[in-house]
Amino acid sequence: MDFSLTPEQEMLRDTASALFSREFPSSLVRDACYDPVTDGASVAAAAFDRHLRPWISMGDESVVDQCLFMEEAGAAITRAPFWSASALALPLLRAVNHPDADRLADGSLTATVALAGSTGEWIANRDLTKMLVTDFGLVDIVVFVDAGGNTREPEGGSDSADTDRSHTDSGDGSAGLGGEALVWVSPAADLEARVVENLDLARPLAEVTRPAMGDHQPRMITEADLHSVLERASVVLAAEMVGTARWLKEATIEYVSTREQFGRPVGSFQGLQWKLVDASLELEKAGAAVYYAAMCLDADDPDRHRATHVAKSAAGTTARRWAKDAMQAHGGIGYTWEHDLHLYLRRANAADRLLGDSAWHMEQLALDLFESGQQHV
Amino acid sequence: MKLGWDSEHESFRSELVSFLETHAPPEALGGRDLIGTDTGDIPQWARRWQAELFDNGWMVPAYPPELGGRDADPLECLIYAEELGRRGIPRSVHFGGYAIVGPSLLEFGSEEQKALAPAAIRGDTIWCVGMSEPDAGSDLANLSTTAVLDGDSFVVNGQKVWTSYALHAEQCFCYVRTDPDAGRHKGISVLTVAMDSPGVTVRPLRHITGSAEFAEVFFDDVVVPAGNLVGELHGGWRITMGSLAHERGGLWVDGVAAAERAISDLVKLSISMGRGSDPVLRRQLTELFVEVQSLRALGYKGFASFAQGSSAPEHSYMKLASSELRQRLYETGMDIQGSFGAITDDAAAVDAGRWQHSWQVALAATIGGGTSEIQRNVVASRVLGLPRG
Numbered sequence: 065m066d067f068s069l070t071p072e073q074e075m076l077r078d079t080a081s082a083l084f085s086r087e088f089p090s091s092l093v094r095d096a097c098y099d100p101v102t103d104g105a106s107v108a109a110a111a112f113d114r115h116l117r118p119w120i121s122m123g124d125e126s127v128v129d130q131c132l133f134m135e136e137a138g139a140a141i142t143r144a145p146f147w148s149a150s151a152l153a154l155p156l157l158r159a160v161n162h163p164d165a166d167r168l169a170d171g172s173l174t175a176t177v178a179l180a181g182s183t184g185e186w187i188a189n190r191d192l193t194k195m196l197v198t199d200f201g202l203v204d205i206v207v208f209v210d211a212g213g214n215t216r217e218p219e220g221g222s223d224s225a226d227t228d229r230s231h232t233d234s235g236d237g238s239a240g241l242g243g244e245a246l247v248w249v250s251p252a253a254d255l256e257a258r259v260v261e262n263l264d265l266a267r268p269l270a271e272v273t274r275p276a277m278g279d280h281q282p283r284m285i286t287e288a289d290l291h292s293v294l295e296r297a298s299v300v301l302a303a304e305m306v307g308t309a310r311w312l313k314e315a316t317i318e319y320v321s322t323r324e325q326f327g328r329p330v331g332s333f334q335g336l337q338w339k340l341v342d343a344s345l346e347l348e349k350a351g352a353a354v355y356y357a358a359m360c361l362d363a364d365d366p367d368r369h370r371a372t373h374v375a376k377s378a379a380g381t382t383a384r385r386w387a388k389d390a391m392q393a394h395g396g397i398g399y400t401w402e403h404d405l406h407l408y409l410r411r412a413n414a415a416d417r418l419l420g421d422s423a424w425h426m427e428q429l430a431l432d433l434f435e436s437g438q439q440h441v
Numbered sequence: 442m443k444l445g446w447d448s449e450h451e452s453f454r455s456e457l458v459s460f461l462e463t464h465a466p467p468e469a470l471g472g473r474d475l476i477g478t479d480t481g482d483i484p485q486w487a488r489r490w491q492a493e494l495f496d497n498g499w500m501v502p503a504y505p506p507e508l509g510g511r512d513a514d515p516l517e518c519l520i521y522a523e524e525l526g527r528r529g530i531p532r533s534v535h536f537g538g539y540a541i542v543g544p545s546l547l548e549f550g551s552e553e554q555k556a557l558a559p560a561a562i563r564g565d566t567i568w569c570v571g572m573s574e575p576d577a578g579s580d581l582a583n584l585s586t587t588a589v590l591d592g593d594s595f596v597v598n599g600q601k602v603w604t605s606y607a608l609h610a611e612q613c614f615c616y617v618r619t620d621p622d623a624g625r626h627k628g629i630s631v632l633t634v635a636m637d638s639p640g641v642t643v644r645p646l647r648h649i650t651g652s653a654e655f656a657e658v659f660f661d662d663v664v665v666p667a668g669n670l671v672g673e674l675h676g677g678w679r680i681t682m683g684s685l686a687h688e689r690g691g692l693w694v695d696g697v698a699a700a701e702r703a704i705s706d707l708v709k710l711s712i713s714m715g716r717g718s719d720p721v722l723r724r725q726l727t728e729l730f731v732e733v734q735s736l737r738a739l740g741y742k743g744f745a746s747f748a749q750g751s752s753a754p755e756h757s758y759m760k761l762a763s764s765e766l767r768q769r770l771y772e773t774g775m776d777i778q779g780s781f782g783a784i785t786d787d788a789a790a791v792d793a794g795r796w797q798h799s800w801q802v803a804l805a806a807t808i809g810g811g812t813s814e815i816q817r818n819v820v821a822s823r824v825l826g827l828p829r830g
C-alpha cells in the first residue's frame with residue numbers, strides 16, 4: 065500500500081491547515097459557546113458560511129482526500145455542522161439519489177442525520193421515538209433512516225438471534241436493519257427537539273422527537289449501501305480525531321520543552337518523556353490505520369469493514385489518551401478554563417462516542433475475527 | 442495514496458513467489474523462531490538455503506548479482522520482505538554476516554576487505570559481531586577492549602560478551618579502543634579478527650532457551666595485522682551506524698508478519714481450547730489485532746517517506762513497537778492454555794510448545810539491538826525533539 069501523497073493531496077492538506085489556523089481561532093468557539101458573547105454565535109456561523117460551506121462537497125471526493133481535510137479540521141475546534149453535513153448527510157443522500165444532495169454539495173443547504181436512539185446506540189430503528197442528533201440547531205434539514213418495512217422484524221427476529229448474529233450486529237450501527245432501510249428528509253424547523261448538553265459544547269447534541277414519516281417520500285437504501293455510508297462517516301471522524309490528538313501532542317511537546325522545574329525543562333525528565341513517546345507511537349499508528357481504511361474504502365477492498373473498525377477504535381483511543389496525558393503533562397495550567405486544552409479534551413471524549421465508541425467497534429471486530437476463526441479451526 | 446503497486450512491481454513479486462515455492466526447503470517454512478540451535482551451530486539446510494538465495498540473486502535483492510542480488514529498487518526490496526515475511530521464511534539464521542558485516546565492509550573497507558563481502562553475504566564465512574562488553578552494553582561508547590598498534594600489527598586485549606555465533610564464527614567484526622585519551626566516541630576503531638588467532642578464547646553462554654547461540658570472547662595479546670583495520674583509525678564510531686541502508690524501509694516487515702500470523706493463530710487457538718466466547722479474551726485479542734493492523738499501516742507509511750528519500754520517523758518506532766507487541770502476543774498464547782501454559786514438553790504441550798518457545802525467544806527482542814528503553818530515549822530526543830536530561 066502506497067502512502068505517498070500526490071502533489072494535489074499535499075496542496076489540499078496545506079490549504080486546509082492554513083484555512084483552519086487562520087480563520088478558526090479558538091476565540092470563535094469560546095465566544096459562541098463557552099463564554100457566549102452577544103454576537104458570538106452569528107460570528108461563528110458567518111465563519112462557517114464563508115470558509116467551510118464551499119468544502120461540504122468533500123463528501124463527494126475520495127475518502128483519502130476528505131480525511132486529509134478533516135485531520136486539519138480536527139486540529140482546530142470549530143462550531144459548525146461540517147462533519148455531519150459533508151461526511152454523513154451528503155454521502156447518505158447521494159447513496160439514495162436524493163435531490164438535496166446537490167444542494168448540500170453546492171453549499172446552499174446544511175444537514176445532519178438522525179441515527180442514534182436515546183440509548184446512544186447508533187442504529188436505524190423505526191421504533192425509536194427519541195433520536196440523539198449531532199449539530200441540530202446548526203442545520204437546515206435532518207435526514208432520518210428507518211429500518212426496512214417489508215423484510216424481517218428489526219429487533220429480536222427469531223432467525224437473527226444466534227445463527228446470523230454477526231450479520232445483524234456487525235453493520236456499523238445498523239443492527240436489526242433487516243436488509244434495507246428508508247431514508248427521508250425533514251426540515252429542521254418542523255421538528256420538536258430538546259437540547260442535550262454534552263461535553264463538547266461546540267458540537268451540540270439534541271434529542272429530536274421522531275415525527276411520522278407522513279408524506280416525506282422515503283427512498284430505499286440497501287443495508288450494504290448504508291454500511292458504506294456509515295463506514296465513510298466513521299473513518300472521516302477518525303481522521304478528525306487524529307487531528308485533535310495531534311494538536312494535543314504538539315501543544316504538550318511545546319509546553320514541556322519550555323516549562324522549567326528543578327532547574328531544567330520538565331520535558332527532559334525521562335518519566336515524562338517515555339509517557340509521551342508511548343502516546344506518540346499510538347498516535348502514529350492510529351493515523352496510519354485511518355489512511356489505510358480510507359484507501360480501502362476508496363478501492364472498495366474486502367478489508368474495508370475491518371479496517372474501518374480498526375481506524376475508528378484506534379483513533380478514538382489515541383485521542384482520549386492524548387487528552388488525558390496532555391492534561392497531566394501541563395499540570396495546573398492545563399486544568400484552567402482559559403487554556404484551550406479542555407476544548408480538545410471535550411472534543412476527543414465526545415467524538416469517540418459518536419458512531420459507536422471504541423469498545424463498540426472492537427466488539428464488531430471480535431465478532432468478525434471469531435467468526436472467521438471458527439471457519440478455519 | 443492507494444492500495445496496490447504497479448504491474449511492473451507485481452511481476453517482480455510473481456517471479457519471487459515462484460522461486461520460493463519451488464526452492465524453499467521445508468525447514469525454512471512456517472515462521473518458527475530459528476535462532477539458537479542447542480549448540481549454536483548453523484544447520485546444513487540453512488547454509489545451503491542462504492547460498493541458493495545468493496546464487497539466484499535473491500539474498501540481498503538491492504545488490505548487484507555478484508553480491509547476491511539483482512539491483513532491485515526500494516519497492517522491490519519491500520515486496521521481497523513481504524513475501525518472505527508472509528511465509529515466515531528466514532534468508533539466514535545468522536544475520537550478522539549479510540546484514541552488518543557485508544554492508545560495512547562494502548561501505549568502509551579497503552579493496553581487499555570488500556572482496557570478503559560476497560562470502561559474508563553468501564554465508565560461506567561465518568562472522569560474529571563484537572560490540573558489547575561487560576561494561577559497554579547500551580553505553581557502547583564505554584567499550585574498553587584495547588588495540589595497540591605495534592609495527593605492522595595491532596595487539597588486542599579485552600573481552601566481548603553476548604557475542605552471537607562466536608562459537609562457530611571464523612571471523613569477528615570487532616570494536617576496539619585505539620586511542621584511550623581521545624573522547625569516548627573518538628578513540629574507537631574496527632578490526633577484523635580471525636577467531637583462530639592465538640589468544641582468542643570463546644566460552645559459550647546459554648540463552649534462557651537453552652541454546653548456546655551467544656558467547657563470551659576473550660582477547661589475550663591477540664596479534665592482528667594492521668591491514669585488518671576497517672575504515673579509518675579511530676573512526677570506528679561511524680561504522681556502528683552502517684548496515685543494509687537500502688533495506689531500512691522494510692526492516693519492520695518480518696516482525697509485523699510474525700505478529701499477523703500470531704494473531705490469527707491465537708483466535709483459532711482460543712476457539713479450539715473452548716474459549717472463543719470468553720469476553721475478556723475476545724477483547725484482549727481484538728486490542729492486539731488493532732495494534733497489529735495499525736502497526737502494519739505505520740510501517741507502510743514509513744516506507745513511503747523512505748522511498749522518497751526523506752527520513753522516516755516511523756522507523757524509530759517500529760522496532761520498539763513490534764518487539765514489545767510480539768512478547769505480548771506469545772504470552773497471550775500461553776495464557777489461553779491456562780494451566781498448560783507453562784508446559785514446554787514438545788509432545789505434551791499445545792501446538793508443540795510453540796507459544797512458550799516463541800515467547801522466550803521474543804524476550805530477547807526488547808534487549809538486543811538497542812533496548813526498548815534506549816529506543817524510547819532516541820525517539821524522545823530525535824523524533825519528538827524533547828530536551829535532553
Ligand SMILES: Cc1cc2nc3c(=O)[nH]c(=O)nc-3n(C[C@H](O)[C@H](O)[C@H](O)COP(=O)(O)OP(=O)(O)OC[C@H]3O[C@@H](n4cnc5c(N)ncnc54)[C@H](O)[C@@H]3O)c2cc1C
Nearest residue numbers: 570571572573578579603604605805808809810811812814
Ligand atoms: C540474544 C542476544 C544476542 C546478542 N547478540 C549480540 C552480538 O552478537 N554482538 C554484540 O555485540 N552484542 C550482542 N547482544 C548484546 C546486546 O546488544 C546488549 O545486551 C544490549 O545492547 C544491552 O546491553 P546490556 O545487556 O549491557 O544491558 P544494559 O545496558 O546494562 O541495560 C540494563 C537495563 O538498563 C536500561 N538502561 C540502560 N541505559 C539506559 C538509559 N540511558 N535510560 C534508561 N534505561 C537504560 C536498559 O534498557 C536495560 O533495561 C546480544 C544480546 C542478546 C539478548
